[in-house]
Amino acid sequence: MKHWKKGLCGLLAAVLMAPAGLAAPVNGEKGLSDLEGHWAQKEVEAAVASGWVDGYPDGSFKPEKSITRAEFTKMLLDAIHLTPDSETVA
Numbered sequence: 355m356k357h358w359k360k361g362l363c364g365l366l367a368a369v370l371m372a373p374a375g376l377a378a379p380v381n382g383e384k385g386l387s388d389l390e391g392h393w394a395q396k397e398v399e400a401a402v403a404s405g406w407v408d409g410y411p412d413g414s415f416k417p418e419k420s421i422t423r424a425e426f427t428k429m430l431l432d433a434i435h436l437t438p439d440s441e442t443v444a
Contacts (some may be wrong), residue, residue, distance in 0.1 A: 386415035406433045 386402070386409045389395050398417065401407045406429055409415045421429075431438070 387413045389415045389417060392417050404433075 385399070389398055392398070394417065398407070398415065402409070
């Protein structure tokens with residue numbers, strides 16, 4: 355149970371810190387350049403692999419950067435696979 359909570363907290367931290375809606379690194383083979391050694395590296399990489407978050411075009415992730423409400427909303431919608439309906443979105 356303790357490991358489950360720790361993993362969930364790490365994943366939540368990754369989702370809250372990650373920039374949403376930005377392009378992933380073009381080469382796809384390299385990891386996110388500024389994530390090496392970060393305390394949430396494993397969880398962030400899992401979130402990237404799941405498609406919930408991605409990095410900046412320059413290959414960075416900026417794990418200490420705050421995200422906007424719009425970025426958080428996009429990540430949440432991506433995580434639950436919900437697409438806004440054009441008829442209900444103003």
